[in-house]
Amino acid sequence: MDQLMAMRAFTRVVETGNFTRAADSLNLPNATLSKLVKSLEAHLGVRLLHRTTRRVVATPEGQDYYEKASRVLIDIEEIDTSFSASQRRPKGYLRIDIGGSTAREVLIPALPDFLKRYPEIKIDLGVSDRPVDLISGNVDCVIRGGPLNDSSLIARHIGDATMVTCATPGYLKAAGVPAYPDELRNGHKLVSYLSPLTGRAFPFRFIIEGEMRELKTQHHIGVNESNAHLAAAVAGMGIIQTFCYAAKDALKDGTLVEILQAWRPASYPFHVVYPQNRHMTHRLRVFIDWLTEIFPTALRG
Template identity: 70%
Template sequence: MDQLLAMRSFARVVEAGGFTRAADSLDMPVATVSKHVQELESHLGVRLLQRTTRKVTVTPEGQDYYAKCTRVLRDLEDIDASFRGARGKPRGHLRVDVGGSTARDVLIPLLPGFMALYPDIRMDLGVSDRSVDLIGDNVDCVIRGGPLNSSSLVARRLGEATLITCATPGYLKQYGTPAHPEELRNGHRLVSYVSSQNGRAVPFRFEREGERTELKIEYRVGVNESNAHLAACLAGLGIVQTFAYAAEADLRAGNLQEILAPWRPAPYPFHVVYPQSRHLTHRLRAFIDWLVMVFPAAIARGHE
């Protein structure tokens, strides 16, 4: 058995979701890919995949083996790349996790520039507001806002985003425009961002000339994803606090109106984070260095 080829075949079946698509991407017959996986299972003495006529399901042992073998395959890829010439352009597979509105409004619009600089890098974007296990989920780095709470991670600062409070003109016509944060307690409807990590609503925060106010008010609607959170506001469900870069287009179009502008919360820091234990590949270093250059200006939109 060619164990390396068998590992690559198995990993591709998992990623493609079946033998036929995996065989096509590997330019192999389906029977050959199936044989490689069977030999690997026989060698390991465990069932990695459950096969039926309709679908292929990864077993718990297969999931564990996939996470481990893909790290080995990527390490081998990095070794090969380093010997092909350190002066060559970075290449290979990069997995990046980023929150919903940050992906839509910041990273994805910037990505054509990165892909033009590094055409040999292939990127997978995991887009969600949930926390990921960088090691277990086999992610190279994550882009996240807020305070850092893990000493096991390495972080580089990417700048600060502006948080604003806003609502639709229709909502403000119906419920009135508050002039002070405390007025939100009196008859206003709030759409809160609910953390997917702990299920708690993020308080509305305000700051003016050193005075800070935090409101923990029962919300009308809670949403745990940033794009949907803003969509709830646009639907007229209530007032939100969101990133200025996410609301920028709707503010300009008149779909949203900022309120309590003198009470904008403190700027919100963003970082790119990766595990201490992860080898900083040429492609990951290139991506992080590029982020540090282009990201600060992009998330600062709406700061004026």
């Protein structure tokens, strides 16, 4: 038995909860991965995994072994990386997940620069506003805005996005231009962004008398995808609050007009997030370093 490979196979099964996904992520046949795990269980003399028709989960002994084995594998990979990273170019696939408007306006326009610097890295880009499970989805990192709630993940701040409140000239001509944030309560139609996780509308936020305040009011239309959210405002459906980088072209050509600029909300933080129990590869390290270089300016629009 190749014990090191068996440990890798077992930890990946625990992380993905599935033999097929684990085998795919390690580029192994299913039968080979299953044999490695069974050999490891025989070697240790304990049952490490409990198999059901839907999912594979670690037994109590398996969870204990997973935590110890993960630390060993990380240490080994860090030793290898420390000796080899300076002598080789990063290569291989990076699996990245990012929201729709951030992909369209920030990441994708800049990616040619990254791929020119690191031509041996290939990108698999998942574009969605919905949350993604980095472990079971075998994703290297996620780029997201807003607060972070999962303590099992490592986050690195990569910039802050400017927020704007805007609407089409046609809408403002018909409904009037609000002079103060509270006027949004007086019959204005709001285009709200709905949380893909909870389905709840994000409130409009403003800095009023030096404090961040949330304006809770009924929206006219709610959308849970960032590109479609902007499109609804461009179609004249009402007032939107969004990222400046997402609306910059529409603001520049006059399709949208910024309002309530004196009460712009505070900048919105963005992070790149990755699992703490997974080794950071050389390719992921250079990608994150690149993000911290280009995102701060791009996010301001």
